[in-house]
Amino acid sequence: MTAIERHQPARHRTIFLSDIHLGTRGCQAELLLDFLKKNESENLYLVGDIVDGWRLKRWWYWPQAHNDVVQKVMRKARKGTNVVYIPGNHDEAARQYCQLTFGEVKVEQEAIHVLPDGRKLLIIHGDEFDGIVRYARWLAILGDWAYTTALRLNTAFNWWRRKLGLPYWSLSAYLKHKVKNAVQFIDNYEHAVSSEARRRGVDGVVCGHIHHAEIRTIDGILYCNDGDWVESCTALVEDFEGRLRIVRWAEEVARAQSRLPRLAPARLAAE
Numbered sequence: 001m002t003a004i005e006r007h008q009p010a011r012h013r014t015i016f017l018s019d020i021h022l023g024t025r026g027c028q029a030e031l032l033l034d035f036l037k038k039n040e041s042e043n044l045y046l047v048g049d050i051v052d053g054w055r056l057k058r059w060w061y062w063p064q065a066h067n068d069v070v071q072k073v074m075r076k077a078r079k080g081t082n083v084v085y086i087p088g089n090h091d092e093a094a095r096q097y098c099q100l101t102f103g104e105v106k107v108e109q110e111a112i113h114v115l116p117d118g119r120k121l122l123i124i125h126g127d128e129f130d131g132i133v134r135y136a137r138w139l140a141i142l143g144d145w146a147y148t149t150a151l152r153l154n155t156a157f158n159w160w161r162r163k164l165g166l167p168y169w170s171l172s173a174y175l176k177h178k179v180k181n182a183v184q185f186i187d188n189y190e191h192a193v194s195s196e197a198r199r200r201g202v203d204g205v206v207c208g209h210i211h212h213a214e215i216r217t218i219d220g221i222l223y224c225n226d227g228d229w230v231e232s233c234t235a236l237v238e239d240f241e242g243r244l245r246i247v248r249w250a251e252e253v254a255r256a257q258s259r260l261p262r263l264a265p266a267r268l269a270a271e
Helices: 029-038 053-058 064-078 092-097 131-135 137-163 171-178 180-200 249-259 265-270
Strands: 010-017 039-046 082-085 105-107 111-114 120-123 204-207 214-218 221-225 234-238 244-248
Touching (some): 029 039, 029 064, 039 064, 120 180, 180 214, 180 221
Parallel strands (some): 082 105
Antiparallel strands (some): 010 234, 111 120
């Protein structure tokens, strides 16, 4: 048992996760399962694209690690965690079950989360503010194919990095944020979502969809995006005082492993 495994799970008031994309090869299910084991919360919001229905319609891919993630979430719900599932565009089939509960998991179109100081956060996936998904679905699917190709390259790239003893690094995220139009799209999206929060009369918004974790204030509205689990492996967490921060789990795991004492070759052979 390593030092990181001996620690008690970190406790949070709330965890926000989105864009896990179970059912795809790009999903970092093992890292997510590790995060879920080592982090507990009173509330868990699943903010869309948890299962990738688009991909599963084309071909079936469901390894044991993906099933383990689902079972872990269900166990958290049974043990008292308030789990709210807000479907996104990739798992939009689940939207027909909004306002129902399955195995203690509540399915909702959107939610309002209240911080300890009374501020209200609108919780939505955010695809309704993506003009490509909303007005040109065929183009979105074409883009999804190109994105899948980038994720496959990312998986192969990181396989070689692991062989070389290097930590996880997102090639696809790096390429995306080097593209000027992608950066402009992200900025436009963030402003559109924040404007909707202002129109609703809430203090902030938590969303996903664009795979770009961020916390910032836009024209007086607190904008939070919890990122994804195919590129950056990020979560948004709230502590018991209502402070919000982004957890970059792949980076945290890499740092923790680098601090572990290296075992001598003879000891490694014995184990």
